[in-house]
Amino acid sequence: MEAGLHSGKKIGGVVLGLENISLAFGGVQALQDVTFDVREHEVRAIIGPNGAGKSSMLNVMNGFYQPQQGIIRFGGREYRGMKPHAAAAMGIGRTFQNIALFRGMTVLDNIMAGRNLKMHCNFLLQALRFGPAMREEIEHRRAVEEIIDFLEIQHIRRTPVGRLPYGLQKRVELARALAMEPALLLLDEPMAGMNLEEKQDMCRFVLEVNDHFGTTIVLIEHDMGVVMDISDRVVVLDYGRKIADGTPDEVRSDQAVIDAYLGVAH
Amino acid sequence: MLYREVGQYKTSYAADQALLPILQDRIGIVVILLIAFVGVPLTASDFTLNSVLIPILVFSLAATGLNLLTGYTGLLSLGTGGFMGVGAYACYKLTTYFPQVNIIVLILSSGFFAAAVGIAFGLPSLRIKGFYLAVATLAAQFFLSWCFIRIPWLYNYNISASIEVPTKTLFGLAVTGPTATSVTRYLIVLTIVAVLTLIAANLVRGRTGRTWMAVRDMDLAAELIGIRLYQTKLLSFAVSSFYCGVAGAMLVFLYLGNAEPSSFDINQSFLILFMVIIGGLGSLLGSFLGAALIWGLPILLRHAPAFFGLSIESAKVDQSTFMILGVLIIFFLVVEPQGLARLWQIGKQKLRMWPFPY
Amino acid sequence: MHLLYEIFIDPFVQMGAAPDLLVQTLWDGLVSGVLYALIALGFVLIFKASGVFNFAQGIMVVFAALTLVGLYQHGVPAYVALALTIVVMLVLAVGVERLILRPLVDQPEIILFMATFGLTYFLIGLGELIFGGDPKVMIASQLGLPSGSYRITMAHGYVQLQKIDIAAAIIASLMVAGLGILFNRTRIGRALRAVADSHRAALSVGISLEQIWVIVWFAAGVVALATGIMWGARSDVSFALEIIALKALPVLILGGLTSIPGAIVGGLIIGVGEKIGDFYWGPLVGGGIESWFAYVIALVFLLFRPQGLFGERIIERL
Numbered sequence: 011m012e013a014g015l016h017s018g019k020k021i022g023g024v025v026l027g028l029e030n031i032s033l034a035f036g037g038v039q040a041l042q043d044v045t046f047d048v049r050e051h052e053v054r055a056i057i058g059p060n061g062a063g064k065s066s067m068l069n070v071m072n073g074f075y076q077p078q079q080g081i082i083r084f085g086g087r088e089y090r091g092m093k094p095h096a097a098a099a100m101g102i103g104r105t106f107q108n109i110a111l112f113r114g115m116t117v118l119d120n121i122m123a124g125r126n127l128k129m130h131c132n133f134l135l136q137a138l139r140f141g142p143a144m145r146e147e148i149e150h151r152r153a154v155e156e157i158i159d160f161l162e163i164q165h166i167r168r169t170p171v172g173r174l175p176y177g178l179q180k181r182v183e184l185a186r187a188l189a190m191e192p193a194l195l196l197l198d199e200p201m202a203g204m205n206l207e208e209k210q211d212m213c214r215f216v217l218e219v220n221d222h223f224g225t226t227i228v229l230i231e232h233d234m235g236v237v238m239d240i241s242d243r244v245v246v247l248d249y250g251r252k253i254a255d256g257t258p259d260e261v262r263s264d265q266a267v268i269d270a271y272l273g274v275a276h
Numbered sequence: 277m278l279y280r281e282v283g284q285y286k287t288s289y290a291a292d293q294a295l296l297p298i299l300q301d302r303i304g305i306v307v308i309l310l311i312a313f314v315g316v317p318l319t320a321s322d323f324t325l326n327s328v329l330i331p332i333l334v335f336s337l338a339a340t341g342l343n344l345l346t347g348y349t350g351l352l353s354l355g356t357g358g359f360m361g362v363g364a365y366a367c368y369k370l371t372t373y374f375p376q377v378n379i380i381v382l383i384l385s386s387g388f389f390a391a392a393v394g395i396a397f398g399l400p401s402l403r404i405k406g407f408y409l410a411v412a413t414l415a416a417q418f419f420l421s422w423c424f425i426r427i428p429w430l431y432n433y434n435i436s437a438s439i440e441v442p443t444k445t446l447f448g449l450a451v452t453g454p455t456a457t458s459v460t461r462y463l464i465v466l467t468i469v470a471v472l473t474l475i476a477a478n479l480v481r482g483r484t485g486r487t488w489m490a491v492r493d494m495d496l497a498a499e500l501i502g503i504r505l506y507q508t509k510l511l512s513f514a515v516s517s518f519y520c521g522v523a524g525a526m527l528v529f530l531y532l533g534n535a536e537p538s539s540f541d542i543n544q545s546f547l548i549l550f551m552v553i554i555g556g557l558g559s560l561l562g563s564f565l566g567a568a569l570i571w572g573l574p575i576l577l578r579h580a581p582a583f584f585g586l587s588i589e590s591a592k593v594d595q596s597t598f599m600i601l602g603v604l605i606i607f608f609l610v611v612e613p614q615g616l617a618r619l620w621q622i623g624k625q626k627l628r629m630w631p632f633p634y
Numbered sequence: 635m636h637l638l639y640e641i642f643i644d645p646f647v648q649m650g651a652a653p654d655l656l657v658q659t660l661w662d663g664l665v666s667g668v669l670y671a672l673i674a675l676g677f678v679l680i681f682k683a684s685g686v687f688n689f690a691q692g693i694m695v696v697f698a699a700l701t702l703v704g705l706y707q708h709g710v711p712a713y714v715a716l717a718l719t720i721v722v723m724l725v726l727a728v729g730v731e732r733l734i735l736r737p738l739v740d741q742p743e744i745i746l747f748m749a750t751f752g753l754t755y756f757l758i759g760l761g762e763l764i765f766g767g768d769p770k771v772m773i774a775s776q777l778g779l780p781s782g783s784y785r786i787t788m789a790h791g792y793v794q795l796q797k798i799d800i801a802a803a804i805i806a807s808l809m810v811a812g813l814g815i816l817f818n819r820t821r822i823g824r825a826l827r828a829v830a831d832s833h834r835a836a837l838s839v840g841i842s843l844e845q846i847w848v849i850v851w852f853a854a855g856v857v858a859l860a861t862g863i864m865w866g867a868r869s870d871v872s873f874a875l876e877i878i879a880l881k882a883l884p885v886l887i888l889g890g891l892t893s894i895p896g897a898i899v900g901g902l903i904i905g906v907g908e909k910i911g912d913f914y915w916g917p918l919v920g921g922g923i924e925s926w927f928a929y930v931i932a933l934v935f936l937l938f939r940p941q942g943l944f945g946e947r948i949i950e951r952l
Contacts, residue, residue, distance in 0.1 A: 072500060098502035110497035112490050114558065123486045127502040131483070133511065139478035144290065147482060151289045190501060352744070404936045407687060407747070407891075411883050412936065415929030426920045542877070546751065553748050595763040602756025609749045610737040 021242060022050030024083075025226055026071065026194060031080035033066055033250075040066040041077065042250045048194070053220050053227045055237045055258075058247035059270055064230045065107060067247065068196050071228070072104050073097040084194075099127060103192030105183045107199045107230075113172040117182050120171055121157060124189030125150040157185050161215060177208040181215070188219065195219065197229040201236055209233065213240055238262065246270070295477055312466055317459045325458040326531075332564075332571050333462075333469045334526045339551040339563035340476055341519030346549070347557035348480060349512040350492030352406070355397060355413035356520055356548045358420030361540030363390040363521025364528040365430045368439045372432060379444040379452060380464070383525045390521020391514040393420070398513030402506050405495075417542050424537035438536040441529050452529045461530045468526065472519060477560055479515070488512055489558075520548075550601065554608050556617030565616040573597065573604075645914035654791035659913050660906060665799040665868075667905020668806050672861040673882040674889065674897035675810065676854040682817075682892050683826045683850040684735065685743055685833075689750040692879020693757045694855060698723060699862030699871040703773060704765040712776035723855030724848075731847045739833070739843070758873065767873065772866030779867060802864040809860060810898055813853070817894070826850060830892070884932030890942030899943060904928045 026048040033041040041063045048054045056064045069075045071082070076091030083089075085100050092100075103124075112120050129150060131143045158164055161181050166174060171182060180200060187195060200216065201209045217240055219225050231237050237244060237258060244261045246254040248270040254261045261267055286292040296302045316329065342356050366386035374382065397416035401409055424430060424437075431439045443453030450456040451464055479485055487508050490498035495505055528535040547570065555566020574597045581593070612618050649656045673691060680688040688694075701722050705715035734749050780797035817823040828836040829846045837843060862871065865878075885904050889896025908931075912924045935942065 074496075074500075094496075094499040095502045095504055098500055104500055106497075110494055110500075112493035112497065114493045115486070115489050119486055119489070122483075123490050123498075123503075124501050126483060126487060126490075129483045133479070133484055136482045136484050137475045137478055139482065143478075143482060147293060148289045151293065155289075186501065400933060400937065406744075408887060408936055411887055411929070412933055414880065414883065415926055415933055418926035418929060422922060422925050426922065542880075550751070550755075553751075591767075592763065595759045598755050598759030599763070600759075602752045602754065602759060605752030605755065606734055606749050609741070609745050609752065610734075613741060613745050 019051060019221065021052045025050045027083035029081045031070055031077045033070060033075055033077045039250050044252045046245045046252060046255055048226060048228055050226055051224050052242040053240055055241035055244045056228065056230045056247060057237055057244060062247040063250040064247055065198055068198055068230060072102055072196055098190065101193035102196065103187035103190045104196040105187050105198060105200060107202060109179050109183055111171045111179055111183055116168050116170055117163060118167045120182055121154045121185045121189045122150065124186040125154060127190065154189055157188050161185050177204050184215065192225060194226045194228065197227065199230050199232065201231060201233055209236065216240060295481065317463060322458050325462045328572065328575060330462055330465050330531050332567050333465045334523050334531055335548065335551060335567040335571055336564045337469050337472060338520050338523035338548050339555065339567050340473060340560060341516045341523065342548050343552045343557065343560065343563045344476060344519065345512050345516035347552060347559065348485060348492065349488040349509065351401060351509060351512060352410040353413040354410055354545050354549065355416040357540045357542060357544030358417040359390050359394055359517045359520040360524030360527060360544065361420055361424055362393045363387055363524035364535055364540065365424065366390065366521065367525035367529060369430065371442060371444065379446065379529065383522060383529065386525045387518040387522040391518040394513040394517025395510050398510050401509045417545055421537060421541050424540060438534055439528065440534045454533065465526055465530050468522065472522065473560060480560065550605060554605060554615055556615030559617035561620065562615050562617035565620065569616065573600065640918055648914060652791065654788050654793055657788065658793045659909050661793060661795060663906035663909030664902060665802065666909065667902035668803050669861060669865050670881055670885050670905050671898045671901025672806055672857060673879050674885040674901050675894065676857045677882055677886055678892065678894055678897045679850055679854045679857065682830045684847050685830065686746045686750065688854065689747060690753040690757060691854065691858060691882065693754045694858040695862045695865065695879060696873055697757050697761050698855065698859035699772065699866045700761050700765045702863065703770045703871055706773050706776065712773055716777065719859055720856060723859060724852050727848050727851035727855055730851050731844055735847050736844065769870035769872035772863060772871055777863065798867050805860060809857065810894060814894060822849065881928055884928040887932040888935050888942055890944040893944035896942055896944035904931060907931050
């Protein structure tokens with residue numbers, strides 16, 4: 011076990027392994043033979059120039075895309091590809107670059123929707139409401155309120171999500187992912203489009219999630235400052251291939267990475 | 277001022293999540309229920325009961341059913357008339373085979389047949405969405421209309437292809453058939469609609485409602501929080517068709533007294549869809565408001581000229597109704613796409629401050 | 635066993651035994667197919683250029699035909715009535731653009747779709763109010779359209795081809811060709827395609843959305859008029875036509891919502907499929923399956939090829 015960047019954090023064994031993942035859409039090769047792993051409790055960043063295949067990588071982890079080749083190891087089993095709801099059931103949560111919130115619903119309803127897998131009362135009991143369904147609803151409302159407190163969004167509980175500014179929407183999306191109590195959290199550009207203050211808040215939240223709940227985090231991020239600050243290990247993609255893998259410092263000084271970002275032809 | 281919520285603090289999650297968290301709402305509902313269950317039977321005329329209230333309640337139920345499918349789950353359906361028909365004919369066959377069973381039980385059971393048919397026609401929803409699914413429901417509508425004519429077993433081989441409702445009793449009182457009084461029929465319809473609406477409200481507030489709305493808003497995102505799309509859509513079809521089926525059975529047994537295949541054709545489907553659109557997609561209150569408006573408007577128009585001392589032939593009134601209906605739909609979509617229910621909410625909002633300007 | 639024979643063998647035996655009936659059925663199917671295609675064409679025009687699925691296309695067919703016949707019955711000479719009806723369709727297009735499309739410009743498609751429901755009901759009421767609900771006879775001969783039929787003897791019998799149907803096929807082809815040229819070769823056509831892709835982008839390059847919409851709804855109105863004339867010439871002009879227009883929906887599914895050739899091919903396939911299905915397989919289930927058979931064909935297509943024969947694949951990005 012290695013000690014992480016932040017004092018006191020113990021990083022565990024490998025929880026997610028990706029081996030030789032290749033993904034193509036028609037003629038476009040999005041990912042080519044990518045192999046890396048993610049360890050328990052760590053914050054793993056995926057970086058790379060635009061079009062490098064980062065979002066595709068996340069989509070593979072999450073089950074939206076099935077890779078043509080390669081194996082995913084998660085939860086002690088091997089998979090060729092996953093279905094999204096199976097991934098959710100196994101404890102993988104996710105946020106999106108372009109925000110995938112349910113616009114017709116309030117913040118509270120969105121986050122409660124995240125508790126869906128944990129709620130078991132069947133449809134008939136819900137029709138009755140009185141009794142088990144009511145108790146379950148309250149129990150999960152309690153859990154959701156904790157998350158709302160944690161992310162400081164109490165004041166917008168009842169606001170329809172479509173009316174919120176971008177930064178708050180991202181926070182609500184994070185809340186919904188947290189409501190699933192995920193073992194692995196995939197964040198696709200959580201800081202995109204935020205000003206400095208919002209970014210600081212989001213960083214704080216991400217780190218607290220990692221610290222407090224022990225959630226393993228994989229994030230895609232363009233802001234190098236953020237990446238260097240909060241991640242334990244970084245993997246760099248370029249044109250669908252992995253070109254570097256290591257701690258932030260190692261990656262920062264890797265020549266291949268510098269070339270990729272400067273656009274040096276290779 | 278009237279509608280001030282300030283000061284009504286909720287001290288538990290249960291209170292916060294109640295169906296009617298605001299005191300004024302609760303008082304309002306009690307008043308409405310009192311009027312509906314007690315006041316109306318005592319004072320309303322036969323005409324009001326027979327031609328206004330009973331059909332509005334029955335159509336509200338059908339509109340609720342369609343609203344669950346289209347407003348909450350986002351699956352546009354043009355097959356409502358057909359599903360209502362399944363309920364009606366199922367009820368008819370059930371009374372033929374089980375004449376001794378309580379009619380209320382039969383009416384509710386016929387909902388299950390409609391639900392089964394609804395699931396069958398919802399099966400394509402795995403692969404097709406949106407407008408294309410609407411066309412699939414249109415296919416269901418035309419196919420069911422065809423069945424109602426071409427399967428003589430359904431109407432007991434009656435030569436005119438119509439069904440007549442037999443007299444059934446409950447606690448010694450005639451409830452269906454020509455001898456049933458309008459008050460009895462009204463109370464039964466009211467009770468069934470009230471109970472089923474309560475159940476719909478419970479479903480919509482809880483996990484089922486949230487999964488439906490999630491599927492409506494962004495089904496890809498719904499998948500990643502673990503919602504199983506197919507089961508959710510099929511459940512929506514089932515519940516919605518159940519409601520439409522019960523409404524169809526009530527339409528025949530407690531309102532019309534008889535029915536022909538044309539009672540459940542495509543025009544019926546459009547009518548209910550308009551009720552839902554104008555009333556408000558995704559609002560249970562909207563189903564009632566829409567039904568009241570669309571059913572009540574022609575009646576109003578038919579009687580308005582007499583009220584003002586003019587006389588216009590009834591055919592012209594019907595045609596004007598079509599035109600006004602068309603204009604109303606466009607008007608609502610332009611001005612308030614969320615329908616009458618939203619206008620109601622805005623009205624409540626204003627009531628919060630009235631008579632103060634701000 | 636007998637059932638299997640009845641479904642899979644017997645109809646083909648029947649086809650072989652009386653090939654003249656087969657050809658007649660095929661021809662009848664093609665003819666109704668052409669008319670379905672024309673209605674579908676109107677849908678495609680409007681959908682391509684404004685993204686609106688115009689449910690009112692069917693009633694526009696009826697309304698156009700009614701206006702034409704109504705004017706004639708009031709003493710207006712046939713060709714003048716035709717010209718006036720075209721003007722009426724233009725007025726309708728302007729009215730729709732100003733009162734429906736403009737206020738709803740940013741709303742999701744489903745709202746616009748439902749607005750066309752409202753338009754349908756409005757036109758039904760207006761049409762009935764002005765012209766009355768009883769069926770009318772189309773003024774086909776007054777417009778110079780041929781009547782009578784050709785009889786072709788073949789096999790052991792004969793096939794009858796109505797001249798009006800041949801005329802309909804020719805006019806339809808001319809219209810399709812004309813529209814194809816309009817869309818692909820002219821400046822306006824390019825603007826139409828731009829608007830179909832993205833309203834905002836089109837606006838930002840200076841294309842006037844309002845003008846384009848009026849043009850396209852007017853074009854759809856003219857197509858509706860032509861359809862109304864053809865259809866009315868074969869059977870009377872009545873509001874029953876409106877329901878027939880719903881048949882265009884399976885055509886659109888088959889052909890793809892955005893494709894003009896798709897509307898044609900889809901229309902012909904549906905028309906032929908429907909007639910053959912009803913004639914040879916219909917008696918097995920009691921007949922009258924024309925009311926829904928087209929939809930079954932479309933449904934089967936949807937399950938395997940949702941974008942239709944010629945439509946564009948819908949790709950969802952996350």
